[in-house]
Amino acid sequence: MEPKIADGLRAIVGDRGLTTNATRRATYESDGLAHVRQVPDLVLMPRDTRETAAALRFLKEWNVPIVPRGAGTGLSGGATPVAGGVLISTARMRDVIEVDSVNRFARVQAGVVNVDLTHACADHGLFYAPDPSSQKACTIGGNVAENSGGPHCFKYGSTTQHVLGLVFVTIDGEIIDLAEPCVDPLGLDLVGVFVGSEGLLGIATEVTVRLLPVPPVVETLLAIFDDLDSACDSVTDMIAARLEMSAIEILDKHTIDAIEASVLAAGYPQNAQAVLLLECEGSDVEVAAALRDIEPILARHGAYDIRRARAADERARLWAGRKGAYGAMGRIAPDLYVTDAVVPRTRLRELVRATTDICEKRGLKVANVFHAGDGNLHPNICYDRRDKDELARVLDAGDEIMRVCLAAGGSLTGEHGVGLEKIEGMEWLFSHDDLAAMCRVREAFDPKRRMNPGKLLPMRACMETRSAVRPNEPRNG
Amino acid sequence: MGETRDVLESEIGARAVGTAVIDEREVPVAFANSEADVVRLLTLAASRNWRVTPIGSGTKIDRGVPREKPRFAISLRGYSGVTAYERGDGTLTARAGSTMAALAQVARSGGNHLTPDVARAAHATLGGTIASGISGIDRLRYGPLRNHVLGLRVALGDGSVVKSGGKLVKNVTGFDLHRLYTGSRGSLCVILEASLRLFNLPEREIALQTVFFGRAAALASARVVLASQVKPTCVAITGALDSAWTLSIALAGRADVLVWEEGLVRDAIGTFDRFEGELARAKIEELRDREAEASVHAACLPGGLESALARVDEISAHDDHAPHMFIHPGIASLAVEATEPTLPAHAAALTAARARVELAHASVSTRGAFDPLAGVAPPVRRLMTDVTRALDPVRRFAGPRAMGAV
């Protein structure tokens, strides 16, 4: 990359805000989609909105692609660098700007880590609801870009329902200040369309989020099954009975074994084929009423033991096991391909089986741990990326899982986004016209498509529009 | 008008053409009965370079800033019906002309509750409700409408039919363009079909009402209820300065939980009149429908409600007519039945109190003089314009003048 670019950027963000060193740059070569890698030419770490805007105005002159990055925990390759481009990280935007307990909102910089936000408002008796399992690492900006979910989004909804305002910087360095918290937008809902746009519409630098009061009573249950099908069926029935719970998660045998063999051992029974991790929140009366309804459904489907967490530390352990499941799977194989699809909740058993069969047919080991209450499947395929043949089988299985879920009325992604990983699938789900509408909106924000090119929207779909900056293909392996 | 009607009649038949009054102007209306009709009408408009506006039953057409003048309107009222009701998955997909009451009934028959519970539900169409972005009287419990729109199928100005989102309760595939379309008031597209998330049908519904002398006392009691563990669907205070104020609380849910919640309300506010079943519904609908008739609607942050009310009081003090008010402290919104001459002052005062203001049922000149986007920064306005242009480059749609139009 032209040395003048680094010089110009250094003048804006200072030495600490720019990484040119090759070894340090290499640490940004991928996100959680580990088999796709590309070392960024430069890594920029602005401190705030103003520096971000100045840097983007400067980079406009050089016409280079830009990739926004939070913590790099994304699983679809959204933060994978683009050759010849600049990676803009929010790692130095970590301030909680304001917690307003009267109006129940917080304003934070985009690089604030999800769990730090909840810690920051705990003293006010408030919490931030979206809780991705990666919450100890992922950033609020990344959550906004992916419209992230999490176990408790079953009750509270994904990130989009909790974002009240935003400040973002467009590719041209213009600051779009929509920080004022508002539930109903004035004019077009620009915040609504930005959430989930996977870094294509700009860089979020500040986010205003809704906070909720901590519920007075929380009950966590662990229902133990001796087959995965029955666990799925009990969830389908709980949804049909419209039970008001806050989280419904399934963990299968492989996942349980991996967790129990790790430092996160949570006390999940190792003789079980599946467990359901359930949570009810609210007043004691509401929770008691919900539990009265849940238990017969679980029993009907053969749950042979239903354990209630007796104390806060036991509850915390159960959740730590669930949220640490991906890490724990590192014991099974060096790499994990976390697939993500949503399906109608009436068809959970059939599709969990189908996705498992798809992997097993290819000789792959799959572990299921997923947000069952939302119909959000995560068949996690354990593999070793150095084994080219295995990698090819993994990717092939991923494709077939997508197709099977789409054919059943499902969708490509429930929370991890399309990124690089599922870009081809966009043409299976959407028509040319559907994609063209998305491309047109993108061009209103970024006419030259320099922001996170090659992600989310297939290049072909945007062809009829003006010439784009074409990213070099990231290299595989 | 005559020429437009002739052209429309020859395109879709005389019986499918009528007249509507939009912003005090008579406008020919073409009634579309199918997606193909909508596309045909848009193609016709394109061939003549006419501007059009989509409408439902017109129940919310006179809210907000007036529209640019359309050559004709496309009514979706005749394009109704449920296309998918997934009872077990808690989702419903229906054509835009379906009335909210009809959809609520379908949901109810399967044990689901449909939100928003909007005013004049027997007439209000799904498309019109989504396009106007209006939430219902049940917002306190279920949240704003935009959170429950799972996906939309729309026709763009060039006649292409596109979808965004889907029918599933969780889905992040592609841009959420349905968020843009929701509340866009006909400025971007014709909404053809929508998928909504449904909720649990409450076992029982009750309405509790009590009267206070003075707004402050009513508000204080409402706040005690809101701070308790009760989860009402609505907490509203209605009245006028120097008169009695009624606190209405709607509760819905499981019978056993309601008994307990009612006890908590009694502890908080003492005695009340109690309505159950049909009577409760009637009370809630009465409040819902009357509030919709108010002429100033404002929403602010909870902490800003007192200052917004103080501004309204200041104006009322100089007016012979103390306006009736509807206050929802739980969602920090208020509606004021102000007289036409006082509307500009109310709108300005509430905007100064940092509330988001919308005028309804007022004359075009009054509504036209108030720009709700006046305080919006130029880059934001510009971006709205660019997004509007991107989706509707030839400005086929006669949207509200303030909706990103320049």
Ligand SMILES: Cc1cc2nc3c(=O)[nH]c(=O)nc-3n(C[C@H](O)[C@H](O)[C@H](O)COP(=O)(O)OP(=O)(O)OC[C@H]3O[C@@H](n4cnc5c(N)ncnc54)[C@H](O)[C@@H]3O)c2cc1C
């Ligand atoms: C162990 C593990 C568990 C996970 N569990 C969940 C889960 O339960 N639910 C869930 O939804 N996801 C989950 N994820 C996925 C991931 O954590 C989320 O997608 C998260 O929101 C990504 O945040 P990040 O800060 O790491 O973003 P990155 O990975 O750095 O970036 C993600 C995308 O956002 C863009 N982006 C980042 N910051 C900004 C910004 N400020 N402005 C604009 N664009 C930006 C990037 O360009 C990229 O496209 C999990 C991942 C892991 C590794």
